[in-house]
Amino acid sequence: MSMKKGRIKKAFQDPYQRMLLGNDIKKFALTILQIAIIVGVCYVILSPVIGMVVNSISGDKDAYNPMVFIFPQYPTLERYKLVMLRMDYWPTITKNVLYVLTLTLIQVLVCSMVGYGFARFEFPFKKLLFGLVVVMIVIPTYTIKLPLYVTFRNFDPLSIITAIKGGPINLMGTPWPMYIMSLLGCGVRSGLYIYIFNQFFRGLPKEIEEAAFVDGAGMWYTYFNIMLKNASPAVITVTVFSLVWQFNDSFFSNLFLVSPDIVISKKISTLASVIANEDKILNVTLQELYLHAGIILVLLPIILIYLLLQRYFIEGVERSGIVG
8 A cells, every 4th residue: 555655656756747647637627528518518409309309299197297307107199190180291291302302403503513613714703703602601681582572573584574475473482483593503502502512622633624634525524423423522511401401491481482382391380270270279288289299290301311411411511621
């Protein structure tokens, strides 16, 4: 025992040993602090979701039991069955997923081409136009709400439609405004996607294209078969971002009056009143439990997509130049 105390005392007397011991203490304290921060952030983010999951499977008696916090005493899935019926869940979610996937595909193709053009070609007003792309990222969408509404309420580009049909057409209540904006590179967060692709293509060596041109490859073949394949991390990053933001979009879907039969998230706002009218459930507390079940059903597809693409998404973010 005395020999052990002697070694500890000697360690404290040795400056090098004291430095090592101090570094170990600092690392341990830093690790504890990091764990505490991660646990705190996870609790803040996940606690509302956990609460909704618990509420959605709670029985009627659990709704009035103050002792129920995480584990309901009378769990049930009846709320999910009723909510799926009232939301017409499977047909609606199928249309919603197809709608989001087509918009995402358009955005990936268009924004990648625009980003590639800014990264590789020289043309007049290049800096000015790229500045406008940055402005698309910075300016809030609410500032262009009225011009967008007027444009698609009386849609008539260059008076072509007036010349053909005798007047402008109204695209409100259809998904066409979203498709047109995506095709023109002005869709949801398209400015950010163009910036991501531009940063990634600028990081690729030009020798790849030069070798393809020497071998006789054309511009489009080089872009689709060589450059776009090498840009797979950026493609995955933009795909995940676009899927999530298009699926959760409420601003444009409400502005253009897109049907709730296509955008399932719009049915959440009327779910409580539908259940009250159709099923005569007038208790506000019980209506809230059904509402939580509907929210969980809407969240499930996007959570599954993220879980499937998480590894590729993290790699893409690290390599696309939007971190650090």
